[in-house]
Amino acid sequence: MTPQPTLLLILLIGAGLALFGLDLLLPLGIANAVLYAGVVFLAALSPSLRVPLFTAAGCSILTIVGAWFGPSIPGVPLWVALSNRTLSLMTIWAPILFLLQRRQTEVLLRRLNESLETRVQARTAEIAAKELALRQTQEELRALTSRLLTVQDEERRRIAHDLHDDINQRLAMLALGLRALEQPELAQPESARATLAQSQEDILLLSEEVRRMAYRFHPSILDDLGLGAALKRLLDDFTHRTRTKTLLVNPPSDTVPPKAIATTIYRIVQECLSNITRHAKATRVEVELFISERELDLTVRDNGVGFEVDAAQHERQGLGLFNLRERALALCGTSRVQSQPGHGTEIHVHLPLSEPPPA
Template sequence: MTTPPSHRLLLLAIVLLGIGLYTLDLYLPLGIGNGVLYGGLVVLSLAFPDRTTPILVASTCSVLALSDVFLGVTFANVPFWMGLSNRLFSLTAIWFPVIYAFQRRKIEEALRSAHDELEVRVGERTRELALVNQALVEEIGERMETERFLRESESSLKESQEKLQHSREELRALAGQLLTAQEGERRRIARDLHDDVNQRLAMLAMDLRRIEKGEAGDLAAIEGLVRSITRRLTTVSDDVRQMAYRFHPSILDDLGLVKAVRRLVDDFSASTKTEVVYVHHDAVSPVPTELATCVYRIAQEGLNNVARHAQATEVEVELICDEEVITLSIRDNGVGFDSQQASQGLGRLGLLSMKERVRLVRGTLTVSTAPGRGTHLEVCVPLPGGAHV
């Protein structure tokens, strides 16, 4: 390690002072004062940071002090032992600064080591406390997140329970209204069969008995009566077929969903004098009967709702059948209604029945409407093997 210039100058000064003190000691009988002067050189050497330099200086000063006993000036009236004792005693002044300085350095090093160790311990403890604090912060955050999740779960559960309760109420209302509608339909069918079909069949039977008994008159009258009976039988047959069509349209089995809806659209347009645009795309594979019936009934109910409530002048019906899903869309430019009522199905048996039909085939039904802005009904029904919608 390179010695700094200041240390080199100090070492040179110690050497020169040592030479001067030694020369002075050789010619002047200073006694114990020589040791004190040499002690000054030792004190100067303590400015060096190492331990070697002070020891070398103290050792050199000790040798010089003791050598003066034999090489210095002697006096006849001063015993030799007294001069030697003074020199030995002066060694205390030479070595005391070294011993004191080394002890002080040792104590300082011990204090510094203790301070460093304390800082290390404080640092470790601080890190431990920081880790504990971080763990507490994370735990508090996790607990807050858990509490928030529990609150959200509780809110979601409550909302689900409310929706379930609302669905149950809707189903009860739907079941009640369906039973009422079913009984009404049965009464209407019974009334039609009894008051209309049965009466007409009875009249036909009476005419046939007249022919059987020969009460119909001459041959021309009989031929006219037979033609009348044939015409009325055809009318009764058409009425019975129309009645059966309302329960299950045979056109679904004969021609398929797209053409059945086309027939429905044509009948609607003819009966309501409303312009209807029908857009369709037939499926490559046959549509299962259950799904075709569901979509057909929804189209039927949707057009009935338009006829009864919408007051529309234009209606657009779109039926798209691909390999995964059947999409039915009915859009009108009518008066519309409150969308909240549409979502809740308040007072609308048709919407409730359509929602239930779609739910049974795992489909979706969307009603977009507002007062004065028309209504858009869209139904998506997944096909077997297709993506769930």
């Protein structure tokens, strides 16, 4: 418990004057300095360092004055008296050194505590930010999962519809046409030839339709002719369906990307073209593909209406962007979307093809 400043000041002055009077009456030598050191320790109860400093200075002055006016001991050499007073001054100032060391330690501890508190706050904020990012990612994953399930169901219904209402009906009509050849009136050579020619044409069309359905699941041209040819075919089909001009920039390269990377790039371009069809209203699409020994860079650019990237992350369109990002991340790659309303869209994807050599 720290005494009141006024009471402490009265105690210090009273104790100092009492010891000074005792020093003037009795030749105590260094013993009186020990008592002065007690006064300095008493001053250390003040929260301010100035109080013990001024107290030590005052006690030093009283010690010197006491040595000058106080009684001397007969037979004691002068150097002994001076040594006693010097030791007295050292004894008075010894508590000050202790106090200074303690105050420095307190300041250091306070700074360490403040630094620790700052680091704890920073770490807490970092953890909170990571938790928020994790929650956002979980929400995106839930939305993506829901969207994927919906798309999967839609794709199954579409395939079932194509098989039942298109291919199945055409097979049935083909069977009826061939069965008609069994009828005598249609078994004439010319009628049979016409029926067979029509059936042959229907079979070819049916084969082409089945090939297109299989191509949507996995383009065999990727395995047969490579990524560049598959992208060229994809853009040609896109131009044929949408009347949108397309350009493929694909400089020759001796590096053949792995199948997983080639398939991912193909699906990313496919997703981009799908987004362009639904949202961009573009009249021109450019696809740039650069492949080196260690990396692959893809850019898909359109001159469409553009959009606000941050806003799109929270809308349905953001699922397509999330798809692109996750496809790139799955192969340790990165993706970047640049777009502004009225200025088109650019999507950049970078994928590593091999690990860098050790340094």
